[in-house]
Amino acid sequence: MEIHGMSHTNQISSIDLLTMVNFQKTLNFMQSTLGDELKIKFRQAVEGFNYAEADSLYQWKSHNRYIIANSLSSKKWNVWCGLGYFEMNPESLTEYPYIGIIIEVSPGFKNRQKIIDFMQKIITSKPHIWMGYHLNSPSAWSHISYRKSLREFLSEEDHLSCIKDFFSNCIDEMRDIQSEFDFPWDVLKDESTKESSTISMSSPI
Template structure:
């Protein structure tokens, strides 16, 4: 496991994967301006690299315009300056989620309203396929104009491999593989084998988590939420489970298969059970204390 994966696992509650990765990438590019400019030039986002100052910031807040219902927070803002002018790039990064609440339109409008800027550029970079064909170039026909570019994280991964002798770059590459950001649209022999056996494997998992297991799960925890949601769990959390909730979404229990989509062929899924309590739940400390007491009292289970 990579250094960054270990650090992310230290975070209690829901892991902030996108914000965490944003900070890593922004820090790396701030240390390696040549890689940043080479990446931007490779996709014709900028035409030259004759900049005397490069400033990169993260989670930059901008007050909403009159037409906006709320303020905005930008993942990464890049300011490229020389003696005469400044170019500004907003980068919206997505790993699992997609553009929600028409955020890209708001960011483009904020970018268009910035004063004293020569080129205004909005980049939307995602792990998953999320086409934005409706966003024209110039984006949303704004004036001053905003140029929109859509990229995928696997493209950045391929570029970064050219610098794999850098220790920090190596750790980023491992982290990207671990979180599915290195995948291209090319099928490997393993992918084809998975496609052939997909339905068979899915039926086996459904069968082994059904009937007797579900009956015992209901006896222990009071119920089972519709198992169809397991496909969402598979896609978002690399697991296939049956589960039930207590106190709304504040406390819940899941049973099933974990550790799908490993970045190596030597790590296999495992069968497991978990109890998870929301970081926002007022009774969280008591529940954690009770869980810890069970572990201490019965360490052999």
């Protein structure tokens, strides 16, 4: 299969043209699914720890995702939560982006282990909903996510409504785990980081 992003040429492919023609339509669709009503619900779900917001278009360009996101820690993106579209530039034409919600912690956050412990409890208790990534890698950005492939929504008659409903369910699920597993909100006020030259502190935002 054709692989995206493996090389640069001086030719425009039919896929490139489709992307150009549908760029604004695609952007409008994603903006509609993550509209004001969902943004308000998303912000309310993080209990007032809305210290900073991510630039959605920058996220698309730099991280192949279109999301609304908030830092959960007071000054830096040591712990953050994002909702939206992920892996929007898959390597294979047979792969699909996925949508959902993510909670991530940096490798240098002083209270990282408390966040990791919280994440471990969730994926142990709800493995059918939440997935964990790099939770046992101290030098990595580690996260949990609740997600579905966009492919799962293609058979629906109203894609817009179904995706919005799923995003709303993602926020509800995030609220549930906060209360059910006692999210350690208190540690997010400590912005100290561990001193280590081996830890990459580059922000994903």
